[in-house]
Amino acid sequence: MDKVRTVSDTKRDFYTHHTxxxxxxxxxxIEELLVxxxxxxxxxxxxxxxxxALGVVTSFERFIQGYQPEKDKDSIFSALCHSVGGNAEQYQQEAQSLLTQVQGMSILEFMEILKVAxxxxxxxxxxxxIFQAIAQNAQFKYSRLFTVGLYTLVVKIAPNLVENKEQRNQIFDLISEVFHLSSEKIEKDLELYRSNLDKMEQLLAVTEDMLEAERKKQRKAIQQTQITDSYINLTNDHQDDSTNS
Structure with missing residues (x-):
């Protein structure tokens, strides 16, 4: 029997690929997403x-925004996917393909596809x-990332509608019915996702304010040094003139 990989195995694999x-x-x-x-x-x-895949890509992109150095983001995502036996390019391509599929679709058309499934x-x-395969899989394994993927599709189709909790719940009640999932679990995961996004945005805003304050402090210190250097140069020039005269 093959040995089941542990979290430590996966983390080790991740940090081998992103050093x-x-x-x-x-x-x-990143570590919570990895686990x-x-x-x-x-x-x-x-x-x-x-x-x-769309849920993974969206979660990563939303929570990693502002990451520095920017060039490390691709390496981190690639390591995340590789560490669980996946392929970053496949995740990104299939996520983008889904978003392309719903481009220009109405929410009523989306719900009709669900009903057909x-x-x-x-x-x-x-x-x-995809919907039919999931709806007909009695052993379908639910995940928060699956709900994030569905939410991303709904946001793509009707960005304003999702801010209306009653209408949002109506859509996800149908989703839970079609896929035989707990509507309470879906709603809880959505609220947690949206709440964490808000917290992350607040943290980034505070961090940016702190960085800007530090940059201003550094600029002020540089200006002060330049003024001091100019004063010293002027003083030295004056002393040289006095000596020469």
Whole structure:
């Protein structure tokens, strides 16, 4: 029997592929995402799908915004995917493909695709095929990242609608019914996701204010040094003139 990979194995693999230090502000998020992806990857019922991929890509992009150095972001994401046996390019391509699929789609059309998946009638298009495969999988393994992926699709289709909690719940109640999921669990995960986004944005704003204050302090110190140097030069020039005369 193959040995089940541990969290330590996955973390070791991650830091083998991304060898640079992780920016301290983002370290907790990255490690939590890594653990979440690991636990799913070793679950016998878990099956990778493009909606999950969209959830991973969206979570990473939203919570990693502002990361410095910027060039490390691709390396971190690649290491995340590789450490759980995935491929970063596949995640990104399939996530983008899903967003392209719903471009220009109305929320009513989206809900109709869901209803068709629930009825087991033949569907049309990649999104319909994905929905049907999930709806007909009695062992489907739910994850928070799957819900983030669905939420991202809904935001893409109707960005203003998702701010209305009643209408948002109506859509996700249908989703939970079609996929045989707990509506309470979905709502709780969505609220946590949105709340964490708000907290991250606040943290980044505070951090930026602190960095700007430090930059101003440094500029002031440089200006003061330049003034002092100019004064010293003028004094030396004056002393030289006095000596020469």
């Amino acid at each position: 640079r230090p992780i920016n301290s502000i983002y370290r907790r998020f 979440e992806m690991h636990l799913l990857s070793v679950n016998v019922d878990f099956r990778y799908d493009p909606i999950f 629930s009825s087991r009638m033949p569907g049309d298009g990649i999104l319909s095929e």
